[in-house]
Amino acid sequence: MTQQTTNPIAVLGRPLELPCGVVLKNRLFKSAMSDSLGDGEGNPTEAQMRLYERWAEGGAALSLIGEVQGSPRYPEKPGNLVLVPDANLQAMQTLAKRGSANGADIWPQLGHAGALSHLPISQPKGPSALDVEGLRCDGMSLDDIRELPSTYARTAKLAKDAGFGGVQIHAGHGFLFSQFLSPLFNRRTDAYGGSVEGRFRIMREVIDTVRQAVGASYPIGIKINSTDKLVGGLDNDDALEVVRMLDQISIDLIDVSGGTYFPGAASSSDGTSSSGPYFIDFARRAKEVTTVPVMVTGGFETRDQAVAALESGCADAVSLARAMVLNPGLASMWLSEDGGDPEFPVFDAPPRGGVTAWYSMRLTALGEDNESRFDLSPAGALEAYEARDAERCERWRKRFA
Numbered sequence: 001m002t003q004q005t006t007n008p009i010a011v012l013g014r015p016l017e018l019p020c021g022v023v024l025k026n027r028l029f030k031s032a033m034s035d036s037l038g039d040g041e042g043n044p045t046e047a048q049m050r051l052y053e054r055w056a057e058g059g060a061a062l063s064l065i066g067e068v069q070g071s072p073r074y075p076e077k078p079g080n081l082v083l084v085p086d087a088n089l090q091a092m093q094t095l096a097k098r099g100s101a102n103g104a105d106i107w108p109q110l111g112h113a114g115a116l117s118h119l120p121i122s123q124p125k126g127p128s129a130l131d132v133e134g135l136r137c138d139g140m141s142l143d144d145i146r147e148l149p150s151t152y153a154r155t156a157k158l159a160k161d162a163g164f165g166g167v168q169i170h171a172g173h174g175f176l177f178s179q180f181l182s183p184l185f186n187r188r189t190d191a192y193g194g195s196v197e198g199r200f201r202i203m204r205e206v207i208d209t210v211r212q213a214v215g216a217s218y219p220i221g222i223k224i225n226s227t228d229k230l231v232g233g234l235d236n237d238d239a240l241e242v243v244r245m246l247d248q249i250s251i252d253l254i255d256v257s258g259g260t261y262f263p264g265a266a267s268s269s270d271g272t273s274s275s276g277p278y279f280i281d282f283a284r285r286a287k288e289v290t291t292v293p294v295m296v297t298g299g300f301e302t303r304d305q306a307v308a309a310l311e312s313g314c315a316d317a318v319s320l321a322r323a324m325v326l327n328p329g330l331a332s333m334w335l336s337e338d339g340g341d342p343e344f345p346v347f348d349a350p351p352r353g354g355v356t357a358w359y360s361m362r363l364t365a366l367g368e369d370n371e372s373r374f375d376l377s378p379a380g381a382l383e384a385y386e387a388r389d390a391e392r393c394e395r396w397r398k399r400f401a
Contacts, residue, residue, distance in 0.1 A: 042082025
């Protein structure tokens with residue numbers, strides 16, 4: 001990346017106007033994470049409301065709520081929100097209001113875990129039937145697929161009515177639409193498989209239907225993989241074709257990420273250290289084939305990295321996850337003369353999934369304004385996280401039986 005030549009505050013603090021006309025107040029966003037802070041019945045908790053309020057107070061222009069489900073049938077985790085007509089819509093409205101403090105925007109990320117749906121509370125279905133080590137799912141019927149556009153449109157309209165500023169459609173990290181895009185997991189021979197155009201078809205139908213439901217002036221973003229990081233999966237060239245197709249339909253923000261959560265797959269997010277932003281090179285290529293604003297997610301640890309990504313033209317916005325978990329006021333810090341970067345912890349031989357669990361449990365501490373006393377190890381965090389999931393699975397089964 002090029003060496004920065006201008007004031008970091010000027011680069012990071014510029015407003016970003018989306019194609020729909022909505023203006024985001026700066027270029028620092030809080031990326032979607034599975035915060036697992038729902039109550040186990042699909043509704044927001046006080047800790048979750050406070051968490052997003054803190055990011056808004058901390059200067060982030062946009063916060064994304066990871067994995068908000070439009071149906072309880074295919075959740076990623078039992079702590080996901082479920083935005084359906086009989087949800088606690090008053091609590092959703094409160095979450096939207098508190099997450100919009102200080103001129104911030106807050107959007108739910110509309111998700112469907114597909115083959116990765118949480119087994120204790122789901123019967124997973126993906127584009128194609130799978131039976132591999134650690135993963136088994138049924139294939140979706142044509143009726144299952146044709147139901148998706150109306151489900152997503154209903155959820156997006158509920159989000160708009162609740163006061164959320166926009167929505168993001170999740171098509172990354174190995175979840176349902178990521179599975180459709182991946183030739184490794186989409187083996188369909190009908191119109192929803194085969195070429196990259198066929199594998200993209202359901203996403204086009206969903207986006208078009210969502211747009212009809214929410215209107216031209218409401219932001220619709222999308223998160224896509226630049227690569228699955230799996231042999232035979234989605235690669236950079238096909239992902240670039242997806243960006244080209246997105247450029248031809250009504251999308252307001254493209255979030256570039258990568259990797260999957262399939263069993264045994266290398267996950268960018270479970271590493272113990274970072275060598276810098278992960279997907280800058282692909283974001284640069286994406287910018288060459290679309291006029292839609294591009295945000296890049298993954299691996300940002302310093303203000304200089306964020307400034308360089310924007311100043312070099314690789315991206316229109318930088319999306320931060322763990323950095324904003326370590327410091328929920330990071331955006332304000334980076335937009336001040338003093339600056340300053342978060343200090344990332346270093347863990348000695350953490351268990352698989354332990355680092356991700358540590359950050360997830362720290363989210364709970366932030367939502368309880370209790371991070372100063374957070375002292376879990378990765379192993380302890382993983383144990384606490386799994387115990388909480390088990391308890392919430394019981395509540396989920398009772399609520400959605």
